[in-house]
Amino acid sequence: MIIGVVRCECMLYNAQSLKDKRAVIKSILTKAKQRFNISxxxxxxxxxxxxxxxxxxxxxxxxxxxxxxxxxxxxxxxxNGDIERTETIFEWL
Incomplete structure (x- = not known):
């Protein structure tokens, strides 16, 4: 059994509030969970x-x-045009 983890540090340049940020993040996380076999x-x-x-x-x-x-x-x-990855780290367990 292989466990893979990827951590992505990102910037949201157009976010003017936490509400703006949460909308983008929630959209990405929800789509990822629904479409792919991931947490x-x-x-x-x-x-x-x-x-x-x-x-x-x-x-x-x-x-x-x-x-x-x-x-x-x-x-x-x-x-997603509202977010940019700045650092990506893969880990394998």
């Missing part, structure tokens, strides 16, 4: 308007399957 959450910078850290986790029997799901989550972030 997702915001883990840092909860009170910062323009900064966040998201984490995505997947479990499967093969590393290829886990990596595929995590890459889909990263692509979901990259396709």
């Amino acid at each position: 997702a959450a915001e883990i840092s910078f909860h009170e910062a308007w323009q900064r966040t850290e998201l984490v995505f986790t997947s479990v499967a029997n093969e590393k290829v399957a886990v990596e595929r799901e995590l890459q889909k989550a990263i692509k979901l972030i990259d396709q």
